[in-house]
Amino acid sequence: MMIRSLPLFSLVVLLAVAPLSDSIEATESRELRFPPLKDGRLVLSVDTHTHSVFSDGHVWPTVRVWEANKDRLDAMAITEHLEYQPNRDDIPHPDRNRAFELAVKENKQGRERSDLLLIPGAEITRKYAPGHVNALFIEDTNPLLTVKHRREETFETARKALKAAKAQQGFMIWNHPAWPRDFPDGVIKISREQQSLFDEGLIQGIEVANGEYFNDSSLQVALDHDLTIIGASDIHGLIDYDYDINGGSHRTVTVAFTNERSVEGIAAALFQKQTVAVYDRQFIGRETELQTLFDSLVRFERLPARRNDSQQTAVRISNAGPIDIELEVLGDVSLNKSAGYVTVPSHGSTVIMVLDHAPSDEIDLKLEWLNSWQAPKTHARLARTL
Ligand SMILES: [Zn+2]
Ligand SMILES: [Zn+2]
Incomplete structure (x- = not known):
């Protein structure tokens, strides 16, 4: 119904533009x-x-x-x-x-x-x-x-x-x-x-x-x-x-x-x-190649605290690769608003809030890379100090 009421030229424009923008997104x-x-x-x-x-x-x-x-x-x-x-x-x-x-x-x-x-x-x-x-x-x-x-x-x-x-x-x-x-x-x-x-x-x-x-x-x-x-x-x-x-x-x-x-x-x-x-x-x-690849894809960055007395620290995790990275935060680090499973989107980033950390405290992150396999039923594990 909608299409029938449109003038012919706008129908042509619609047909020409719609599939093009779709294909650009898919290609990227x-x-x-x-x-x-x-x-x-x-x-x-x-x-x-x-x-x-x-x-x-x-x-x-x-x-x-x-x-x-x-x-x-x-x-x-x-x-x-x-x-x-x-x-x-x-x-x-x-x-x-x-x-x-x-x-x-x-x-x-x-x-x-x-x-x-x-x-x-x-x-x-x-x-x-x-x-x-x-x-x-x-x-x-x-x-x-x-x-x-x-x-x-x-x-x-x-x-x-x-x-x-x-x-x-x-x-x-x-x-x-x-x-x-x-x-x-x-x-x-x-x-x-x-x-x-x-x-x-x-x-x-x-x-x-x-x-x-x-x-x-x-x-x-x-x-x-x-x-x-x-x-x-x-x-x-x-x-x-x-x-x-x-x-x-x-x-x-x-x-x-x-x-x-x-x-x-x-x-x-x-x-x-x-x-x-x-x-x-x-x-x-293998473990070595997975660790080397992870280092090139994923970056951890501690964001500046808004207040000095803050007891939580924001950490941005970025992924420079074309495939999402799935992580589980292990150890005694607690996160705010997260059960510890983190998806770092391809060519994108996500922010996690680490609890009980003053701006001056070091954060020891221990991670399991859930979409990696270094042996049957075994994910790669990583550690980062921020
Ligand atoms: Zn074949
Ligand atoms: Zn074959």
Whole structure:
């Protein structure tokens, strides 16, 4: 009724303006960009696992580049299944580097200018151990195709593929290790073959989070076997269909602590295990990397007291990152108007009132970072004296 009574030109203006302002807001809040660490290293967001129609994905590789730019990823790997080619009748795909080449072309000449880094890779896809493994940073994926047909698969041909990747200084990640097909109860048991692949440096990383799955047991394997902690989307459809972006979620990624903004810098960070997986607003990593990341994201600032005899002190907590930080205040510190659970919004701040503290008293804050995991069922803990 309202719309019918409006003159035609204002309807046009409404249609033009309304979706535009929506999309600007959505774009800003979805951007996965992190501030640098205090030691000057960069924190780059990387999706190490994506598919297109060149294996079993549903989109052309150019769409992956557009999506990555929407999320403002720092880097994305192209990792088509080498052996699993369900679109072979339509896309014969004799050169397994083709999806990467198309993505690179789009990134250079496409409709958007961006600073996205593209990482060449492939998903070695085998039935037996090692299962699905992403090989990243390799120049030519074709030599990794060591079987003509999937019935020729053996552990030895799979190992040969990993050796071909290692010969190109590849970094290899065990993908979705707790797959129900392999471990129906979700608890990973490392076989002798799998262990030999770790020992020979043929697998250096492990996905603790893949798409919408996070698995405690894979984090424990990462810690027990000294593997790099990885989170990735493994996107086949569309990011905006698989993730509730407007609800504040984001694709699963890894943040890598790098000395430089380059594919080489990311490779070095992965080999040195300088990573944190970021999955559905949760941070998963080793204790040191979580503490280092927290230091770069969160700032505590004691605000000047309004009155000298005040028995409560205001502390502003700011978050420079793109994801809300959830904290619990521990110890004998009491807060006014708060039960001790504090959300520090992304790119924002919150103020807590600490009771029984005169302006001259030190405050010893002990905190649990509730949306971080340094081991199964274990959050990172932090201490700050203000
Ligand atoms: Zn897979
Ligand atoms: Zn995959």
